[in-house]
Amino acid sequence: MRVIIMGSGERPGVRETFERFRPSIERYLEPVGVDFDGTADFSMVEAELAVVFGGDGAILRSARQMGQRQRPVLAVNLGTLGFLASVHSYELIDVLKSLDLKRLPIVKHLMLECQIWRGQAEEPEQSRLCLNEVIAFRGDDSFRIMSVALSVDGLPVTTFRCDGLILSTPVGSTAHNLSAGGPILRKDLDAIVITPISPHSLSHRPVVDSADRAYTLRGVGLPAKIVVDGATIATLEPSDRAVIRRANVAFCMIETLGHSYYATLREKLGWSGQPSGIEESDEPPV
Secondary structure, eight states, X not given: OEEEEEEOTTSTXXXXXXXXXXXXXXXXXXXXXXXXXXXXXXXXXXXXEEEEEESHHHHHHXXXXXXXXXXXXXXXXXXXXXXXXXXXXGGHXXXXXXXXXXXXXXXXXXXXXXXXXXXXXXXOSEEEEESSEEEEEESSSOOOOEEEEEEETTEEEEEEEESEEEEEOTGGGGTHHHHTTOOOOOTTOOEEEEEEESOSSXXXXXXXXXXXXXXXXXXXXXXXXXXXXXXXXXXXXXXXXXXEEEOSSOEEEEOOTTOOHHHHHHHHHTOOOOOTTOOGGGSOOO
16 A cells, blocks of 8 residues: 655654654555655655654644645654544554555545635635634734624625634634634534634624635735634735635545544543443443
8 A cells, every 4th residue: 555654854753753663664555755844745646545643733734735635644643632643653553554444434524725815806816725724813913903804605794803713624623713712523524613812892702604605704904814724825905805615625534443532532631530420331332
C-alpha cells in the first residue's frame, strides 16, 4: 500500500520518532512521499494512505497539502491535546500489522471552502480548504471592537460587534470555538457553528446551522482579516466578502479500536467520574 508521510518537523522529537519507526513503516507500507516541513504538494501523488506524525496542527497542515485528493489519515499523536491524532506511538506497530482499509472504519469529516471575492469581481480571488475554522479578525493591531456582517444564503442575519467571528466545523468545535464558549459537536455531523468572540451584546450567542448553506462575511467600516486554520489568507476591505460553504471533498480519518469519541473527550478534556449506577458495560454499542 502506497503511503504519504507528513509531520510537524519543527516540533522536538517528531522527526526522531519517525526515523525510529521508519523500518517498521517500510516493512508494511510503501512510502511515496515524505515531508516534515509542510511545503510539499501531495495533491497529485498516487497514494492510498497518509500517516501524520504530530498533533492536530500537523493534521490540519496535511489536509491542506493533500488538497482536492484527500486520503485516509492515520494520525500518530505526538502533540499535547490531540483531539484528532488518537494513535499513540507505542500503538503504531500493532496498527500497521493489522492495517486494512477495507475493514478499518474510516470516518469522513466535513471540510469547508473559503472564497475571497474582491469588490464586484465575477470570479473569486482565491479559494482555501478549511478543516477547523474560518475566523474574521480585526484588520489592524488595535484593541477596538470590530463589526462583521453575516449573511446566510444571501439573506442578512446580523452585524456582530465583537473581537472576532468564528465559523467552525465539527472537527474545529474543540479548538478556538470551544475557548470562545461555543458548543462541542460530534465530529461526523454536517453542521457549522457560528461563534462570536467576546460579543458586545448579550443576545449574540453561538448558533449551529446546516453545512449546506453559504455563509458570507463582510467587514463593516474597518478591514477584516480572514484566517483559515490558523493562517491569514486575506484582508477584506468593506467592499470585499468571504464566502464559506461545504467543500466538495471530505477529510477522512482512520478510527482504531479503543478510541471512541467520548473516550477521547474524557481523556483530552479531563472529564472524570461516572454517572451513579451506570457502568460502561451496560451501555449499548454506538
